[in-house]
Amino acid sequence: MARRDWDSELYESSHAFVWQFGADVVELLEPKAGESIVDLGCGTGQLAAKIAAAGASVVGIDSSPTMIGQARQNFPKLTFQLADAREFCVAEPVDAVFSNAALHWIPEAAEVVARVAAALKPGGRFVAEFGGRGNVERIHTALGAILQAHGMPGETRLYFPSIGEYSSLLESHGLEVRWAQLFERPTPLDGEDGMRSWIEMFHSYLLPGGEREAVLSETEERLRPELCRDGRWFADYRRLRVRAVKIR
Ligand SMILES: C[S@@+](CC[C@H](N)C(=O)[O-])C[C@H]1O[C@@H](n2cnc3c(N)ncnc32)[C@H](O)[C@@H]1O
Structure with missing residues (x-):
């Protein structure tokens, strides 16, 4: 994400x-x-490597120097580029653009989709997962209220669209949606400090x-009755x- 860097060590460990x-x-x-495939918001590169293992030629793109540095260290044979998803370009149009857990960090979604469409060959596909409408709403509501009580704005500026909004x-x-799903995925977090670690990682x-x-x-205590079961924390993800396929 452009407005801050990421802690790649905490990301990979927890x-x-x-x-x-x-x-x-x-x-x-x-x-x-x-096939030629872009992994947009590739983080530390694990999914780019999975795509490459299928025999595709992958370019991982991410705006975080720390994440790209770690990706290069993890997978020295793959290609990674430091670039912003709102501005990225490819040398030649690609068969597919892939993205996991990255696009909700970018409120300027129209800029990203314009770059994705420009990067694809005619008939090329765009396959993505990210936070959808209502994603981590309980966590954000609790954290926002606690931050406000401490005199902070608690503004997250994230993008969690509905299927209708994103399809439009x-x-x-020029990207025709062939399949879309919005679903709840309560996501188990690692360890007793799982919620605290999640907030420290992402916010x-x-x-x-x-x-x-x-x-x-205070945020942990507010969330414990809703999102901690038998000592295990969950994040209220909706993905x-x-x-979609480029038709013009
Ligand atoms: C939660 S990580 C997901 C990483 C990877 N896709 C995965 O599945 O492990 C989100 C990634 O999106 C990247 N990101 C956020 N905003 C971005 C932007 N404007 N342009 C490119 N990458 C961005 C972050 O730097 C981070 O590496």
Whole structure:
């Protein structure tokens, strides 16, 4: 995400579930040997590597220097580029653009979809999963209320569209939606500190310096009755999955 960098170490040590759930999205992509594919918002590269294992030629693109640095270290034979999804370009049009768990970080969705459409060959496909309408609503409501109580705005600026909203956007850029699904996926978080670690991973930019600890503990306590079962934390994910084809 452009407005901050990511902690790739915390991401790989405690948030592997992000790319593990993304394996299903690679299945939806159905990468084939010889295809050219962009992995947009590739993070530390695990799904780009999975796509490459099918014999496709992959370029992983991400705007975080830390994530791209880690991806290059993890998979030195693959190609990774530091670029923003709102502005990325490809040397030659590609067979597919893939994206997992990245597009909700970019409120300027029309800019991203315009770049995706420009990157695809005619008949090329766009396969993505990201947060859909209502994603992590309980976490955001609790965190926002606690931040406000501490005199902070608690503004997340994320993009969680409905199927209708996102399909219209894709269609307006010549991408025909062939399949879409919005579904709930309560996602188990690692360990007793799972919720705190999730907030630190994905929303540390919101946490006030001096009151960081208080905000984290109060948010945990507010969420515990709803999102902690038998000592196990869950994030109230709702995911949007789409498969679209460039028709013009
Ligand atoms: C939760 S991670 C997902 C990474 C990877 N797709 C996976 O499944 O493990 C979200 C990624 O989106 C990237 N991202 C956020 N905003 C972006 C933007 N404007 N352009 C490119 N990448 C962006 C972040 O840097 C981060 O690596």
